[in-house]
Amino acid sequence: MPEPDAGAGAAATFRVRYPEIDRMGVAHHAAYFIWFEMGRTELMRQLGCSYRSVEDEHGLAFPVISAGASFLASARYDDWLEVRTRLSSVRGARVRFEYELYRREGGSPLATGFTEHAVVNKSGRPVRMPEELRERLRGGECKE
Amino acid sequence: MPEPDAGAGAAATFRVRYPEIDRMGVAHHAAYFIWFEMGRTELMRQLGCSYRSVEDEHGLAFPVISAGASFLASARYDDWLEVRTRLSSVRGARVRFEYELYRREGGSPLATGFTEHAVVNKSGRPVRMPEELRERLRGGECKE
Amino acid sequence: MPEPDAGAGAAATFRVRYPEIDRMGVAHHAAYFIWFEMGRTELMRQLGCSYRSVEDEHGLAFPVISAGASFLASARYDDWLEVRTRLSSVRGARVRFEYELYRREGGSPLATGFTEHAVVNKSGRPVRMPEELRERLRGGECKE
């Protein structure tokens, strides 16, 4: 699914935490959206513009406006996972990320998902992504 | 969107908790999936077959196989919310629920979403929903 | 343990959520501190000065500076619990709350705990609790 604005991808790795496991003995589905966010955070850091700096330096925020996931296989306590994230589009006041979750040792994905974000300023109004930031996200050249 | 297997709807109400608020000052999107689950729990209780009894008495579980949500307006700390849940289909080894999240005082929804579930037995194998349980879910006549 | 500044008590009730259950099949200990906070929120609302108004109207916050709990019996999924909260002291720039967690149907407590809070202003500096707010907390007469 190549898109014109697609930027680079990045991976974040982590271990499944004890309280992320639910009564079925597997990771609760809500935790996956937190893991996806960790992937998004690492992708943006790798592109040189951390999400923290987007909020603190640029005065912008990327609230989630829609999200979805398919859960294909279970994650268990202490599993060492990797979330692979790609920026699939940056258009006007919208950003979309896509995610795949794997075990570190590989194999088929445990889950896939996406999030779509608005770009808003400090007063919560949608704004067009600043061209500079857009270029950074596209090109991975942004420096804080 | 009426569907043949659609069962009754139910509402669960709750207040937004302090740690559910994130750095933007609004409820984090992962929390919505937990609230949807509360709605699902209350719907099943209202239908007379609590999800706890599904697991403990029937030896079944309904793991989430896909989920999605649209976030339309922000929820804030201590807001009194209501999640309205409907069982939109029960087919073979699949169950689907749909959710709308409102402020107690009404207005337009803060979010809408869905979850699709497999029906599995204790060893995690997909099984057809037992006819008795299916009838209960459809008809709201189930007693524990 | 009666203390001079002790205010009224209040109870908050709720059901244990599915993701609050961990791999052992019982509620994770970190969840108890979130439940205690719900008790604190309800106590303050009952006293007529919601914690939201403390932050939004008074420009104060009560960050937790120490917390502790004893876990005496397990809480399970869908258990209907009640947290009973009392304000055990208000002194200068310090507030202390104490908690007991019960099943709705009674019995001995599942857990007991406490939190101690600083009183800080918007820039995070410790401040003496305003006399008006102190009186409200002590006397339960505060109105928003």
Add this chain to the structure above:
Amino acid sequence: MPEPDAGAGAAATFRVRYPEIDRMGVAHHAAYFIWFEMGRTELMRQLGCSYRSVEDEHGLAFPVISAGASFLASARYDDWLEVRTRLSSVRGARVRFEYELYRREGGSPLATGFTEHAVVNKSGRPVRMPEELRERLRGGECKE
């Protein structure tokens, strides 16, 4: 505070997640207990007996019976933290861990804390820690 049964220490590092931040803009106090648990998990792994193996191989669990923490300085979104954990005692059917939380770059601790655990078997009955496991925890010689 050296104790006779004290074992080795270990550090776990991680970044503060977005939803761990609360309405005050700092990490919520309940998150610290989850971070302490991550430190405990890494300490046990380093000692050669992962907590997962304690549950899965030894048929034991270490439920928390008391916990406490002092919160000394705030942790913020994306901060890179390190939790240093030591096993402070292993006695009969009791284990105690102590924690210090730091920023990766050092400085004074952000928080200190402890957890005390029972040692129970699969039916939840307190049992004396098996001598073999006790030696492993003390000596760091345990292999899975």
